[in-house]
Amino acid sequence: MIIKLKGLALSAVAGLAMMALYAAPASADLLFTLNIDGCSGGCGSTGIPPFGTITLHQVDANTVQITETLVPGVEFVKTGAGDAIVFNTTKAVTLTNISSGFSQDPSGPPIHVGFFGNFDYGILCSGCGSGGSSPLPGPLTFTAADGGTLSITDFVGNSGGFFFAADIINENAPGTTKPTGVVGTSGPDVLTVTLTRPVPEPATLALFGAGLLALGLARRRRSR
Numbered sequence: 484m485i486i487k488l489k490g491l492a493l494s495a496v497a498g499l500a501m502m503a504l505y506a507a508p509a510s511a512d513l514l515f516t517l518n519i520d521g522c523s524g525g526c527g528s529t530g531i532p533p534f535g536t537i538t539l540h541q542v543d544a545n546t547v548q549i550t551e552t553l554v555p556g557v558e559f560v561k562t563g564a565g566d567a568i569v570f571n572t573t574k575a576v577t578l579t580n581i582s583s584g585f586s587q588d589p590s591g592p593p594i595h596v597g598f599f600g601n602f603d604y605g606i607l608c609s610g611c612g613s614g615g616s617s618p619l620p621g622p623l624t625f626t627a628a629d630g631g632t633l634s635i636t637d638f639v640g641n642s643g644g645f646f647f648a649a650d651i652i653n654e655n656a657p658g659t660t661k662p663t664g665v666v667g668t669s670g671p672d673v674l675t676v677t678l679t680r681p682v683p684e685p686a687t688l689a690l691f692g693a694g695l696l697a698l699g700l701a702r703r704r705r706s707r
Contacts, residue, residue: 513539513635514673515646517553521598522664528656531557534666537568537647539635542626547635548580551623551647556655558618559585559608565596565650565665566605567623573637574629576604581625584610599648599667600641608650615652615663644669 518532526534535553542548551568553559559567566588578587588594588605595601606625611617627633640646648667656662 515668561611569602569605576627600643
């Protein structure tokens with residue numbers, strides 16, 4: 484069973500996720516939309532923003548997988564204005580399984596990203612050329628873990644209320660000079676909780692069926 488809840492405050496997200504996890508085995512995702520245009524002169528064009536999405540997936544009690552997917556025609560660059568992704572967490576984390584062409588930014592914290600402010604962690608587009616040359620389309624994926632208990636709700640906004648930011652180029656824009664710069668996201672848009680229930684074993688089903696049959700016979704006898 485899949486439950487999707489839109490427009491939730493982060494505090495409500497945490498409570499609802501925990502309720503679902505206690506109700507049955509479950510996995511939870513948070514979806515963020517890159518819809519804040521922080522490019523100098525603007526990076527938008529017809530139909531853009533949004534520039535892409537960022538999904539946080541709870542892999543297990545200690546691991547969160549992060550996936551950043553840009554819309555077609557928008558790609559990652561290395562202009563020096565920002566990283567392919569920057570973010571904050573409430574716990575110190577180790578980043579692994581980073582997509583080919585990307586690597587962890589060793590400069591932070593803090594990692595300063597202009598209009599969007601400071602962040603603790605970043606992933607660089609190390610396979611991109613300088614400026615807007617040789618962009619990479621992604622998606623960018625990696626995992627974060629803290630050796631204890633890390634939740635999707637441990638990813639938090641910075642002092643400006645921004646959760647993520649990304650350095651991009653918009654190939655969809657008209658003209659020969661394509662705009663580059665940093666775009667970002669505020670709070671989460673959608674929480675998706677997937678509940679999974681184990682399939683009963685044949686013996687369990689047989690006992691359950693026998694119990695229903697006995698109950699039915701008992702009711703028939705009482706009704707005579």
